[in-house]
Amino acid sequence: MAMDIAGAFEDNALFETVRRVAVDIFSEEGLKKRFAAGKPLKIKLGADPSRPDLHLGHSVPLRMLRKMQDAGHEIIFVIGDFTGMVGDPSGRSKARPPMTYEETRANGQSYFEQVSKILDPAKTQITYNSEWLGKMDFADVLKLAGKYTLARIMERDDFKNRFSASQPIGLHELFYPLMQGYDSVALEADIEVGGTDQTFNLLVGRELQKDYGQEPQEVITFPLLPGLDGVEKMSKSLDNYIGIDEPPEAMFEKCMKVPDSALRDYFRLTTDMPEEVYNGLLAQDIREAHFAYAREIVTMYHGEGAIERAEQRYRDIASGQAPDNENMETLTISGRASVVELLRRAGLAASNSDARRLIAGGGIKINGETVADLDAKIDSDAVLSRGKNKFVKIKIIN
Amino acid sequence: MAMDIAGAFEDNALFETVRRVAVDIFSEEGLKKRFAAGKPLKIKLGADPSRPDLHLGHSVPLRMLRKMQDAGHEIIFVIGDFTGMVGDPSGRSKARPPMTYEETRANGQSYFEQVSKILDPAKTQITYNSEWLGKMDFADVLKLAGKYTLARIMERDDFKNRFSASQPIGLHELFYPLMQGYDSVALEADIEVGGTDQTFNLLVGRELQKDYGQEPQEVITFPLLPGLDGVEKMSKSLDNYIGIDEPPEAMFEKCMKVPDSALRDYFRLTTDMPEEVYNGLLAQDIREAHFAYAREIVTMYHGEGAIERAEQRYRDIASGQAPDNENMETLTISGRASVVELLRRAGLAASNSDARRLIAGGGIKINGETVADLDAKIDSDAVLSRGKNKFVKIKIIN
Numbered sequence: 095m096a097m098d099i100a101g102a103f104e105d106n107a108l109f110e111t112v113r114r115v116a117v118d119i120f121s122e123e124g125l126k127k128r129f130a131a132g133k134p135l136k137i138k139l140g141a142d143p144s145r146p147d148l149h150l151g152h153s154v155p156l157r158m159l160r161k162m163q164d165a166g167h168e169i170i171f172v173i174g175d176f177t178g179m180v181g182d183p184s185g186r187s188k189a190r191p192p193m194t195y196e197e198t199r200a201n202g203q204s205y206f207e208q209v210s211k212i213l214d215p216a217k218t219q220i221t222y223n224s225e226w227l228g229k230m231d232f233a234d235v236l237k238l239a240g241k242y243t244l245a246r247i248m249e250r251d252d253f254k255n256r257f258s259a260s261q262p263i264g265l266h267e268l269f270y271p272l273m274q275g276y277d278s279v280a281l282e283a284d285i286e287v288g289g290t291d292q293t294f295n296l297l298v299g300r301e302l303q304k305d306y307g308q309e310p311q312e313v314i315t316f317p318l319l320p321g322l323d324g325v326e327k328m329s330k331s332l333d334n335y336i337g338i339d340e341p342p343e344a345m346f347e348k349c350m351k352v353p354d355s356a357l358r359d360y361f362r363l364t365t366d367m368p369e370e371v372y373n374g375l376l377a378q379d380i381r382e383a384h385f386a387y388a389r390e391i392v393t394m395y396h397g398e399g400a401i402e403r404a405e406q407r408y409r410d411i412a413s414g415q416a417p418d419n420e421n422m423e424t425l426t427i428s429g430r431a432s433v434v435e436l437l438r439r440a441g442l443a444a445s446n447s448d449a450r451r452l453i454a455g456g457g458i459k460i461n462g463e464t465v466a467d468l469d470a471k472i473d474s475d476a477v478l479s480r481g482k483n484k485f486v487k488i489k490i491i492n
Numbered sequence: 493m494a495m496d497i498a499g500a501f502e503d504n505a506l507f508e509t510v511r512r513v514a515v516d517i518f519s520e521e522g523l524k525k526r527f528a529a530g531k532p533l534k535i536k537l538g539a540d541p542s543r544p545d546l547h548l549g550h551s552v553p554l555r556m557l558r559k560m561q562d563a564g565h566e567i568i569f570v571i572g573d574f575t576g577m578v579g580d581p582s583g584r585s586k587a588r589p590p591m592t593y594e595e596t597r598a599n600g601q602s603y604f605e606q607v608s609k610i611l612d613p614a615k616t617q618i619t620y621n622s623e624w625l626g627k628m629d630f631a632d633v634l635k636l637a638g639k640y641t642l643a644r645i646m647e648r649d650d651f652k653n654r655f656s657a658s659q660p661i662g663l664h665e666l667f668y669p670l671m672q673g674y675d676s677v678a679l680e681a682d683i684e685v686g687g688t689d690q691t692f693n694l695l696v697g698r699e700l701q702k703d704y705g706q707e708p709q710e711v712i713t714f715p716l717l718p719g720l721d722g723v724e725k726m727s728k729s730l731d732n733y734i735g736i737d738e739p740p741e742a743m744f745e746k747c748m749k750v751p752d753s754a755l756r757d758y759f760r761l762t763t764d765m766p767e768e769v770y771n772g773l774l775a776q777d778i779r780e781a782h783f784a785y786a787r788e789i790v791t792m793y794h795g796e797g798a799i800e801r802a803e804q805r806y807r808d809i810a811s812g813q814a815p816d817n818e819n820m821e822t823l824t825i826s827g828r829a830s831v832v833e834l835l836r837r838a839g840l841a842a843s844n845s846d847a848r849r850l851i852a853g854g855g856i857k858i859n860g861e862t863v864a865d866l867d868a869k870i871d872s873d874a875v876l877s878r879g880k881n882k883f884v885k886i887k888i889i890n
Binding site: 176177179180183227228229230231232233234235236237238239240241242243244245247257260262263264265266268269272 | 574575577578581625626627628629630631632633634635636637638639640641642643645655658660661662663664666667670
């Protein structure tokens, strides 16, 4: 992918770049010194062992890591396979059965491939925390636990809130921050980065390193990108995300849906566009700013060549035209059929009565013309559409 | 030792015997059924891995265990060597350095020898919980921790109180009840007994056995014997104890010091004397009741032959006489010496000035006569005494 990297960093340039985006740095002085020392640093980022689906939210720290790589540092991903393989011992979250060794490795490989869209694979390492946590015995666990008091663990917001709301906290859960922190000890990490929701866990690593006689890692937290709903943080499970693996058309369309109020943050956190440029765009025309953002993102992840087609498709949809897309879904039937039946069979309506309701509501078109008649039939090839962006090509064979 | 065991138990006799002394039984129905089933049961008692010094407080559950042994059941001691070898990982209690494997085994052996004064060694087994806890890895620990919630562990009084008083609780400490409970799982214990201060931990064992698919053990808690101070529970560290290993003379003397208000409990919990007998004694003359108690205890732990000498020594001390004891401490000097110097050299006074203060206070005697003169000297064999029970024989050689 085309990644606009500013080139070699001198003096405090890398530190200043990071600071502009970071929410918190513990400590600023420490980070400045480490960057200035001119030695390759080990920079840690934890990763979920479940199958990753990276989106623009993940790209916020990843893009910063890329800048650190370009300055000569090494990125180490820690796949938390150990807890993934243990599963939830309390049996409360039935939705997450324990993962096998093979699954965690396959997911790690997939993770590596996806981050390689942003990072330099040659300076990127994937590790699995079962490598050290799996070797600890009960005595080692007690030693680790002895480094922390209940009161300090309970400072973590979610523990505090659940405890005071009398919601159950499994004793094993208290270990997860310690395990994540111990990963920093095992790796002798110099820096750990994460989202602001990880601040507590990242600082546990810093504390534990001191307890184990190491120089405490510098901790950098990055903002959480708001999702397309403009409310929650971007996440796959909330379906408010722009995946970095998505095809150009879907990516373009989703970029156009970024809430107006969030667009400045999207520019700032997910692109390298200079501040004065996007501020100018935002000040002039918010719709044109969206187009500029969509073009920028598609270029970053698919190259400039992918823009034209993705943009054209978006404009077609927006104007109510069927997109000229060879990959449009197609339903091939023999003979004529009622629009009601076709809507149902094409998946545009849940049932015949749903289809009738949609027609009655004026939301169904044939070749761009609104269907008014509930008994309308189609007897030659046509594009059936629902709303602005659901299209199915109907092919009639005889 | 002479142990007055009631013979074979029939029907509910063993259950009734236990219930008369027990504070709580979880559950009474379950225990009754187990005893009635006529199968040998595994009865667990946890033991501290530090060098034991068993006293009459320990004898309360041990005497009940003996009765269970006589009914055919097996007693299994679990020496908590695992935690002893780990030590305190938080480093807070510096007083308890980690123990070596050899120390824990030597202490276990000593424990076995001491409990053999009350129990039948042939039906007594010593186990060490490192045998199973030492084999658990981090994943096993998480599984164990996942069986319990923070809220349930925090029901334990000392955790609750320390947490609300903002006193530090090391995270490792939360594991100790789980480890003790897991011992019951590893042993598949049928019954666990302990003092009332262990109730929480014993019930954790019961809960965990259910979680691991076992029949939950019956739990019997026994009262804590008050110490000679009549306030705290009997314990070596508070120096308010009667050790079962102490010589008859010391034992007799300590029995005479049992607070009047506690004597009924001492009879009930540490002897087999029928209730109507000791109630009669207590109603008649509290001092004679003390003598009867002292004779009973000395007989139990040293045999009837030891009574006379121990009682005579006590009576001598009580009347201010030097006891006729060949083992009396002796200081042999040449020539004459001042009482002040002798008090110091015999260890009856900390310093010459301390010795002068004692003489001035009227607390020092030579052969039963109070010394009035600060410059008094001794030039022939004599017994020097301080207060009612500290005597040193002075031998003069020329």
